[in-house]
Amino acid sequence: MEKLNDFIVTNQQPLVEWYEAVVNGVGPRLEVSVPEQVRINSVLVLYAHVVEHRKSIRKGLIKSGESEVAEALEEVIERIGEPNWQRIQQAKQ
Numbered sequence: 001m002e003k004l005n006d007f008i009v010t011n012q013q014p015l016v017e018w019y020e021a022v023v024n025g026v027g028p029r030l031e032v033s034v035p036e037q038v039r040i041n042s043v044l045v046l047y048a049h050v051v052e053h054r055k056s057i058r059k060g061l062i063k064s065g066e067s068e069v070a071e072a073l074e075e076v077i078e079r080i081g082e083p084n085w086q087r088i089q090q091a092k093q
Contacts, residue, residue, distance in 0.1 A: 048083040 008015065050057060054077060061070035 044083060047080070048085070051077055051083055 050073075054073070058070045058073065061067065061073070
């Protein structure tokens with residue numbers, strides 16, 4: 001651990017510059033259009049993942065002091081309902 005700390009202290013400015021370059025993006029920016037169906041499918045797969053792992057997500061939120069967010073997440077899942085697993089399988093293909 002000491003070697004890592006020494007590395008960070010010695011290279012602090014280059015590390016800050018590298019991090020800022022990563023966060024702000026470097027190089028040319030591309031305008032990419034994403035077909036509507038792909039966006040819909042990606043949201044559906046993401047929602048299915050959240051529902052599938054909701055217990056551990058809830059536990060992590062509560063542990064980090066975000067119990068209100070955990071409750072809001074549960075309410076949203078209850079309103080939307082379970083994901084359509086057949087459609088999710090089609091989206092993954």
